[in-house]
Amino acid sequence: MSNEATLHGHPEVVTTHDAHHDEHGVHHHKETFITKYVFSQDHKMISKQFLITGMIWAIIGGLMSVLFRLQLGYPDAHFQFLEDLLGSKWAKGGQIQPEFYYALVTMHGTILVFFVLTGGLSGTFANFLIPLQIGARDMASPLMNMLSYWFFLLSSVIMFCSLFVETGPASGGWTTYPPLSALGDASDGSKTGMDLWIVAMAMFVVSSLLGNLNYISTILNLRTKGMSMTRLPLTVWALFFTAILGVLSFPVLLSGLILLLFDRHAGTSFYLSDIFIASTQKALPNEGGSAILYQHLFWFLGHPEVYIIILPAMGLVSEVMSINARKPIFGYMAMVGSMFAIAILAFLVWAHHMFVTGLNPFLGSVFVLLTLLIAVPSAIKVFNWLTTLWRGNIRFTPAMLFAIGFVSTFISGGLTGIFLGNSTLDISLHDTYFVIAHFHIVMGVSGILGMFAGIYHWFPKMYGRYMNNTLAYIHFWVTLIGAYLIFWPMHYEGLAGMPRRYMDYSNWVQFNQFGGLNQFISTVAIITFAVQLLFVFNFFYSIFKGRRVMSRNPWNATTLEWTAPIRPGHGNWPGEIPEVHRWPYDYAKDGADFIPQTEPLGSHESAH
């Protein structure tokens, strides 16, 4: 194929690999610091850029949660250092002010959902793993790939700047429902901060489209010889479905945001109707708009978005689990099929976020049915993972621990989805802490555990060094236990009807009985956050000082990335790209510990 032609930018010299590779060494072009580390077109470097940007965002977003957990745990306390740090506008007398509290929760959601678990997770691993695992020298368009990162960074910079505008960043919740988000007079966060939020998200959508189109065309066109679709590792399948979801759903968000922008500045009435603003004592001229229309547009992305987060994690976990259980992933085709089903259903369930908006009850019932249908492919995946562990020979590498943790939290959070997807229960549970507990466990914690599994597993491939195992074990156990201690009790608060997005419950007769519990949760959250910093330290320390990787294939894995040199250059394989002869999960087959994908089938051997 034209792998090398795209890489070197000489379309006229398209030849076959066999004739081509000898003349073209991998380190053919000169690299300066700028082209290697900054404006790099190497998918491996771009993946690291995504990863490190995502990690910085994760620290910022996590720190925000520490701040608002302080408020929730200790609503009456005065923390002088907060005023010193944030100034008297946001933390007067050491107490977080309401505008700032809502800005914090809004930005925490936006940052974690989009910048960490979408950009950071699929940006990192789609870039790193797709070319390496399918046997390609780089993405179909390295330039577009580079632009994808730079739009992501631009979006990040704009979002970051919005934290510092005078009226504060967006503060209407990460879903930014109008009219609240459309009217600066209704909320300070809906002034400049909201415009910056919209612009940043628009840049994010551009980045996501550039990246996703690239991932899809790379997977479809640049697979090495013998790499049929059914021989792709599950990571690549997962990233493939993720990219398709992104391409089809992100533009809908953008359209919704553009209409919002029109409502904000051009006097249109897409979402606005019958509004009287108390702060200015004025009735607005807008009539006939529908605030609910925005919610349809938002959740048409918003729901696939949660699968955009969880599918890559599922792929990483499947791969890590099979390698470290030393046996094939159970039900490969069922795994692919269930991911396909999830990807289709992802587009058909969005209105389950809107059961109490006054939605037509019949329409609601259709969405109940479709929503609970998603539990079937999810259950298939869980049982397949369990069977993969059954009669394995499990190595508890840090990555494997995180993979097992992922399955545990995915079960816990998935099951509470059955509560919320059922409209009858949603009437009572909607927008309570039960929802917080559900989506944090199933999307936040599971997503991040999957990401950790991926980082620990592929770190040796990324940097040619190992991370420190002891720190990794501490990191895993504190994170898993901490996550359960934080989010499990929230289910009970939710069952008591405690609404989310309240900064103080002490004046409520029905909700003030959880003061002690909130303090406990806050304390655990702070400890768990501190341990994440330990991980960050381990990560950066190990890049420079970690134990060196001595063999190409430290995990004894079958997939192609482990056939490349320990520190592959741009182009991944010196010489010819390896040819593939079998599926990627031949572990424990015929008495062999593992058989790499590049190994031809033996004369008496059958394909799996």
Added chain:
Amino acid sequence: MSTFFLILILLLGFLITFQIAKASEYVGVLKGEKKNFEQNNRVNGFLMIVFLILGLIGVWWCNELFRGKILGESASVHGQQIDTMLYITITITGIVFVITQILLFWFAYKYQFNEKRKAHYFPHDNRLEVVWTVVPAIALTVLVGFGLFYWFRITGDAPADSLQIEVTGKQFGWIFRYPGKDGVFGKKYYQNISDKDNNSLGLLWDDANTHDDVVVTNEMYVEVNKPVKLIVNSRDVIHDVGLAEFRQKIDAVPGTPTTMWFIPKFTTEEAKKSHNNPDFQYEISCDQMCGKGHYTMRGVVTVVTHEQYLLWLAKQKPNYVQVFPDKDPSAPAKAADSTKTAATPVDAAKKLVAQK
């Protein structure tokens, strides 16, 4: 100063942890990679089973701890149905939760690395896949069936004799309107809203039906054992009428009225006794992010007996009368009288029209 020390302690903690971690890595290298790996594997395998056992005990303990703190008996008939649905769901998902978590961590413990064991090559089995496709599908069908049965009952039409109340959310409070004796809500238009002129809903005084409409804020009176239908609006951004004790919730959307209905089972006085709390009130919480005062947007539902309700209503002055005291159509005594004598709301309405 204490902050400084806190940070110092934290840094020291990090440093110590890091040093231990680094040392243990060196020890591992000295011991030999294989031995080190086996030891780590055993420790983590053991922790898996410890986590499982402590975790399950923790879940049970948590249930015991919070049983009394989460809502008790639902205060509405719909709420009872929702609670039934909740118990059905908890039972089914609870069984799945316990089984799958036990399998996960037990497998991890049992099948941890052992030099003597060979992993079992078991790539697929279609019978198993069918089993765990069909069984969850059946369980979910049951849940969907029960769920929709209750959903349509709850969202179905309110009984014709329901008490109708219009609820309007605003930043940051609640406005309630009662249709008055004629049982009809008069017309309103949002451009007419004026807090200054005491017309918080923008009622159109040209429409005679508005003249007896009673408008109150923050506290809503309803009758026990009588269906209540709420017609929910918003004046500015989206709010949500959340009635935790009644297990009810509906968004308040500007420009698009929504409805919900329920039957309160206990009066507030009864609830104070059963909750063992003299300060207990049925609260209305705003459940949709609406701005910086979101968490203060508290309303109260006061459930009273039929007689108490009539008495309360008779004491309320219609919004129209408050705005135009000189146009009071009837003396206060007469108004109280008419509440008692009017056979139906329709009669009362006819009287009003005749007076005009």
